[in-house]
Amino acid sequence: MKFDQAGVDALMEITQRPELVFVRGEGSWLEDHNGKRYLDFIQGWAVNCLGHCPPAIVQALAVQSARLINPSPAFYNQPAMDLAKRLTDASCFDRVFFANSGAEANEGAIKLARKWGRVHRDGAYKIITFDHGFHGRTLATMSASGKPGWDTIFAPQVPGFPKATLNDLESVRALIDDQTVAVMLEPVQGEAGVLPATNEFMRALRRLTQERGLLLIVDEVQTGMSRTGTLFAYQHSGIEPDIMTLAKGIGGGAPLAALCAREDVCAFEHGDQGGTYNGNPLMAAVGIAVFDAVSAPAFLDAVNERALQLSTGLQALSAKWDMQGERGVGLLRALKLGRGEGGAIVQAARDRKPEGLLLNAPRPDLLRFMPALNVSADEVDLMLSWLDEIIAQVRR
Numbered sequence: 001m002k003f004d005q006a007g008v009d010a011l012m013e014i015t016q017r018p019e020l021v022f023v024r025g026e027g028s029w030l031e032d033h034n035g036k037r038y039l040d041f042i043q044g045w046a047v048n049c050l051g052h053c054p055p056a057i058v059q060a061l062a063v064q065s066a067r068l069i070n071p072s073p074a075f076y077n078q079p080a081m082d083l084a085k086r087l088t089d090a091s092c093f094d095r096v097f098f099a100n101s102g103a104e105a106n107e108g109a110i111k112l113a114r115k116w117g118r119v120h121r122d123g124a125y126k127i128i129t130f131d132h133g134f135h136g137r138t139l140a141t142m143s144a145s146g147k148p149g150w151d152t153i154f155a156p157q158v159p160g161f162p163k164a165t166l167n168d169l170e171s172v173r174a175l176i177d178d179q180t181v182a183v184m185l186e187p188v189q190g191e192a193g194v195l196p197a198t199n200e201f202m203r204a205l206r207r208l209t210q211e212r213g214l215l216l217i218v219d220e221v222q223t224g225m226s227r228t229g230t231l232f233a234y235q236h237s238g239i240e241p242d243i244m245t246l247a248k249g250i251g252g253g254a255p256l257a258a259l260c261a262r263e264d265v266c267a268f269e270h271g272d273q274g275g276t277y278n279g280n281p282l283m284a285a286v287g288i289a290v291f292d293a294v295s296a297p298a299f300l301d302a303v304n305e306r307a308l309q310l311s312t313g314l315q316a317l318s319a320k321w322d323m324q325g326e327r328g329v330g331l332l333r334a335l336k337l338g339r340g341e342g343g344a345i346v347q348a349a350r351d352r353k354p355e356g357l358l359l360n361a362p363r364p365d366l367l368r369f370m371p372a373l374n375v376s377a378d379e380v381d382l383m384l385s386w387l388d389e390i391i392a393q394v395r396r
């Protein structure tokens, strides 16, 4: 197949992309327009939790699209109710609002907290978020994010998001005033380079927010749906947050997100929240297929086995190549390179012949691994041996 330059020129330029057009995917493998295959440890930025084109999702889309795609969010549909029931049964939350992206679910969480503050806390509206946090690309979620430089690109920001330091309780306490309504964080900061909040920090944060009458919001867009080896990452610390957002994994690659909340936090009045596509049965049917796959005990066992295998393998590579170790939770892991060779490794891995390897370097000195949750043991071993080969090539 020829590379379609005219098609490329018709797309708005928002990032640098390699001259590759992906035409097909299956499990942990992608194929480009030249027929070259790639082992994929990016998986659409951790969205394809069941790999590319999993039969369960293909089937759900085929069946539901032939039955009912969208009756309008002003009416009930059974798939939305069935998925909401699954999520509330499996978590500490009582109610779910479905959205289409992580940013939109987080925008909803911010609105819900502000509404709750208006009703119950005398108009308190500030939400403490964290340096290096990532919550999405709408104006409010960019303002809530702590990515360096994001405070000025589209200035002025949406006000009310003071930034604390992850795993530093005193930095949170110091920011609380009578206008504070909530604290919001990723249980593992993904875009920042896979930085986990410790279980102690999560528990201390829950105690502090309870003492001060604040809501605790967990952004589980990247960590939810078994990515970290439990269905939701907050479960590692045994706490119960007030609000949780999900996206990425819950759609298995299709656009689906969820805003989950405890009953006493659900302060929206009619008209406060909505969206044309919210809770559409087509995406809800996909969400059900994904949920039923990733919540099975045997599935979670396999995620934890692969996570241990990946972690052990990365530690061995780190020791061999004099790097600074690895970190992460479940199948969201990072290798600390100790030098700025991340970009070179990503490119050499992609260019590898005859088969390529897709990796992500969220920072120049770090590689992030987000394989499909059903990646096989052989595929993890293959990735590790190819990575070893590529590091040798880059260091040469």
Ligand SMILES: *Cc1c(COP(=O)(O)O)cnc(C)c1O
Pocket: 100, 101, 102, 103, 104, 106, 134, 135, 136, 137, 186, 190, 191, 219, 220, 221, 222, 247, 248
């Ligand atoms: C990806 C991500 C988002 C944004 O999700 P979109 O679907 O891209 O809007 C928000 N929060 C976290 C933690 C993420 O990883």
